[in-house]
Amino acid sequence: MNKVFYLEADEEITKVIGRIRNCKEDGAVLVIPRGGTIGQSIINLKILRRNAFEHGKGIALVTNDSVTNNLSDQLGISVFSKVSEAEKANLAEAVEVEKAKPLSADEEEKKKSYKKYDLSRLNENGVEADVKEVPEKKEILDQGEDIEEDEDLDEVGEGVMAEEAEDAPEIKHHSIDEIADEDEPHDEAPKQIHEEKDIPKVEARHEEKKAADFNYVDRDRRGQKIEVSDEDKGGRNSEEKSERPKKPMKRLTKVLIVTFSVLFVALLAGACVFLPTAKASLVLKTSPIEKSFDVVVDKNQAVSDLANMKLNGQAVTAEKELTGQYPSTGVKNIGEKATGKVTIANAYDYQKNIPIDKGAIIIRGDKQFVVQKSVFVPTATPTIGYDTDGKPVINTLPGTVDVDVLATDPGEAYNLEPGVFSFVAFTGTKKEKITASNAVAFAGGSTKEQKFVTADDLKKAEIDMKKKASDGANADLLAKIETSGLKVLEGCMTEDVINSGSSKKADDAVDTFDFTVKTNVSGLGFVENDLKQFILNGVVGQLDADQMIINPDNMTIDYKLSVANLDEGNITLKADYKGQVGKKISADTVRNAITNKSLGSAQNYLVAIDGVESVTLEVWPKFIPRTPILPEKIQVNFDYIQ
Numbered sequence: 001m002n003k004v005f006y007l008e009a010d011e012e013i014t015k016v017i018g019r020i021r022n023c024k025e026d027g028a029v030l031v032i033p034r035g036g037t038i039g040q041s042i043i044n045l046k047i048l049r050r051n052a053f054e055h056g057k058g059i060a061l062v063t064n065d066s067v068t069n070n071l072s073d074q075l076g077i078s079v080f081s082k083v084s085e086a087e088k089a090n091l092a093e094a095v096e097v098e099k100a101k102p103l104s105a106d107e108e109e110k111k112k113s114y115k116k117y118d119l120s121r122l123n124e125n126g127v128e129a130d131v132k133e134v135p136e137k138k139e140i141l142d143q144g145e146d147i148e149e150d151e152d153l154d155e156v157g158e159g160v161m162a163e164e165a166e167d168a169p170e171i172k173h174h175s176i177d178e179i180a181d182e183d184e185p186h187d188e189a190p191k192q193i194h195e196e197k198d199i200p201k202v203e204a205r206h207e208e209k210k211a212a213d214f215n216y217v218d219r220d221r222r223g224q225k226i227e228v229s230d231e232d233k234g235g236r237n238s239e240e241k242s243e244r245p246k247k248p249m250k251r252l253t254k255v256l257i258v259t260f261s262v263l264f265v266a267l268l269a270g271a272c273v274f275l276p277t278a279k280a281s282l283v284l285k286t287s288p289i290e291k292s293f294d295v296v297v298d299k300n301q302a303v304s305d306l307a308n309m310k311l312n313g314q315a316v317t318a319e320k321e322l323t324g325q326y327p328s329t330g331v332k333n334i335g336e337k338a339t340g341k342v343t344i345a346n347a348y349d350y351q352k353n354i355p356i357d358k359g360a361i362i363i364r365g366d367k368q369f370v371v372q373k374s375v376f377v378p379t380a381t382p383t384i385g386y387d388t389d390g391k392p393v394i395n396t397l398p399g400t401v402d403v404d405v406l407a408t409d410p411g412e413a414y415n416l417e418p419g420v421f422s423f424v425a426f427t428g429t430k431k432e433k434i435t436a437s438n439a440v441a442f443a444g445g446s447t448k449e450q451k452f453v454t455a456d457d458l459k460k461a462e463i464d465m466k467k468k469a470s471d472g473a474n475a476d477l478l479a480k481i482e483t484s485g486l487k488v489l490e491g492c493m494t495e496d497v498i499n500s501g502s503s504k505k506a507d508d509a510v511d512t513f514d515f516t517v518k519t520n521v522s523g524l525g526f527v528e529n530d531l532k533q534f535i536l537n538g539v540v541g542q543l544d545a546d547q548m549i550i551n552p553d554n555m556t557i558d559y560k561l562s563v564a565n566l567d568e569g570n571i572t573l574k575a576d577y578k579g580q581v582g583k584k585i586s587a588d589t590v591r592n593a594i595t596n597k598s599l600g601s602a603q604n605y606l607v608a609i610d611g612v613e614s615v616t617l618e619v620w621p622k623f624i625p626r627t628p629i630l631p632e633k634i635q636v637n638f639d640y641i642q
Contacts (some may be wrong), residue, residue, distance in 0.1 A: 002087050003025035009036045014045055017051050027058040027091030039068030045075055047168025093590040101164050172459040276628040279635045286550050286580040286640040291539050297526045298570040311534055313526050316480050320473035326461040326507055328510055330452040338407040338414035338445030340438050346377035347398035348433030353378055362421035362436045367414055369405035377401050413446035452509045458502050461515035469519040477521045489561045493523040532557050534559030535575050548584040550640045555579035580640050583611025587636040595631045
C-alpha cells in the first residue's frame with residue numbers, strides 16, 4: 001500500500017520532498033489539484049522523481065490537469081485518475097528499474113562535479129538540519145544554462161516539452177537551496193562573482209554560518225559557489241517568490257470562452273423557441289340568441305343535474321345567543337304598616353246589632369284600614385233630652401264596640417291622628433250612622449321603597465334582545481356567505497328564536513334582571529359562476545352541431561327568485577340568457593395550422609376560414625415575421641361586431 005499525500009495548489013516543493021522522505025511506505029502518491037504549481041513545471045516533477053528514487057521510493061501522481069499529465073508522461077511518472085487505483089499500484093518496481101540503468105559518461109562527469117548533500121537530513125519542512133563542510137578545494141559547478149519556464153504551457157508543443165526535459169541539467173546531487181535557485185533567472189549573477197583570491201573570505205564566512213547552524217549555497221551561471229548572509233538570503237527568497245512563473249491561464253480562458261459561447265448560443269436558441277408569442281383575433285359572423293330557464297337550487301341535490309335543471313345548493317347557518325341586563329322600573333313600599341284601635345258606633349238601628357266582618361275596610365281620606373276581627377255593634381238606645389228652649393227631644397245613644405285595625409299599605413303616612421272613619425261597604429244613611437273613630441293616634445307605620453320587575457319591563461327586554469340577537473346572527477351569516485363565495489338572494493333566509501327568557505319574574509323585588517335570547521338564522525345559497533356555467537351549458541346543449549357561442553365573456557345572464565320553499569330546502573330561479581352564436585371553429589385547429597408560419601401565410605389561412613368576418617394577427621417580438629414554434633404560445637380569440 002502506498003502513502004497518499006494531498007497537496008495544496010501552491011505547495012512548496014521542499015515540503016513535499018520532506019514528506020516523501022519521512023513516509024515509511026515504498027511508494028508515495030501525490031494528489032495534485034488542477035493548476036497546482038508543482039505539476040506545472042517539468043523541473044519540479046523531475047526533482048520529485050529523482051529524490052524519491054534516491055530514497056528508494058516510487059512516485060505516482062493523481063490529477064486531472066492536462067499539463068501535469070503531459071509532463072509526467074515525458075518523465076515516465078505514472079498518473080492515475082483515482083486515488084484508490086494509485087494507492088494499490090506497485091511503485092517500487094519503477095525504483096528497481098531506475099537503479100538498474102547504467103549511467104552515461106556525461107552523467108558520471110556531472111555526478112563528480114556536483115557537491116552532494118545529505119537529503120536524509122532534511123527536516124519536515126524541507127530545510128536542512130545540518131550541511132556537510134565545504135571542501136577545501138573550490139569546485140566549479142556545472143556551467144550549463146538553467147532551464148526556465150518562461151512560456152505558457154498551453155502554447156508549448158509536446159516536442160518542445162521533450163527537448164526541455166532532455167536539456168535540463170541533472171540535479172541529483174544538488175542541495176535543496178541549489179535546486180530552488182536553478183529555476184530562477186540570474187540577471188544579478190555578475191555582481192555575486194568572486195575571484196579565486198576571495199575564496200578564503202568565503203570559507204571564513206562559511207565557517208561563521210556553520211557555527212550559526214545555517215548554510216545557504218548559491219550558484220551563478222559560471223558555476224561559482226558562494227555563501228550569502230541571512231539578509232541576502234531573505235532578499236533572494238523574496239525575489240524568488242515574486243519571480244515564480246504564474247499559472248497558465250490561456251487554456252482556462254479558452255475553455256471559458258468556449259463555454260460561454262455555447263451557453264450564449266443555447267440561451268439564444270431557447271429564447272427563439274420559448275419567448276415569441278402571437279395573438280390571433282378573429283371577428284366572426286354572428287346572430288343573437290336568447291334563452292330562458294327555470295333552475296331549481298336544492299340543498300339536497302348532491303350533484304347538479306343539467307337534464308332536469310337542478311343546481312346543487314348549499315345551506316348556510318349562523319347562531320347567536322345574547323344576554324342583556326335591564327333595570328326594574330316598578331317601585332313599592334316594603335316598610336311597616338300602621339296599627340291602632342277604633343271604636344265602632346251604631347246610631348243607625350235600634351232593633352238589632354250590626355255585624356262587622358273581619359276584613360271590613362274603613363277609610364279616612366285616601367288611607368284605608370282593615371278590621372282585624374269580626375264583631376257585632378250593639379243597637380242604638382233612644383233617650384229623652386231637652387233643647388235650649390226647654391222643650392223635650394229624643395236623642396240616640398249609639399251602641400259601641402272596640403276593634404283593632406291594620407293599615408292596608410305601609411308608610412309613615414298611616415300613623416293617623418284621632419279622627420272619624422267610614423265603612424267602605426256602607427252607603428247612604430247607614431254609612432252616616434255607622435262610623436268608626438280612633439281616640440288614640442295610630443302608630444308603627446314606616447316607609448321603605450323597593451324596586452321590582454314589572455310585566456312591561458319583561459316585554460320591553462324581550463323585544464330589545466330579540467332584535468340584537470337577530471342583528472348579530474345576520475351579521476355572522478353574511479360574513480360566512482362572503483367567505484364561502486355563495487350567492488344568497490333576498491327572501492332566501494329564515495330566522496328562528498330557539499329560546500328566550502328572563503332571570504326574574506314579574507313583581508320580583510330586584511333592581512335589575514337579565515334577559516337571554518338565542519336566535520338561529522339560515523340561508524340557501526349557490527355559487528353564481530356555477531349557475532352561469534349551468535345556464536351556458538344549457539344553451540350549448542340546444543345549439544346546432546355547427547354552431548358555437550361567440551365570446552361568452554360578453555354574454556348576459558339575468559336571474560331572480562321565483563319560488564322559495566325554504567322549509568323543504570329549495571328555491572326556483574328564473575334565468576334569462578342573451579348572447580351571440582356563430583360558425584363553430586376549433587381554436588386548437590387554428591393554433592396548430594398557423595404554428596411556425598410566416599405572417600402572410602398565417603394571415604391568408606385565417607381569412608379563408610368559413611364564418612370569419614375579419615382577422616388581426618400580432619406577433620412579438622415584431623422584428624421576427626413568423627408565428628411562434630410552440631403552439632401553446634399562440635392565443636386565439638373569437639369576437640363579433642357589437
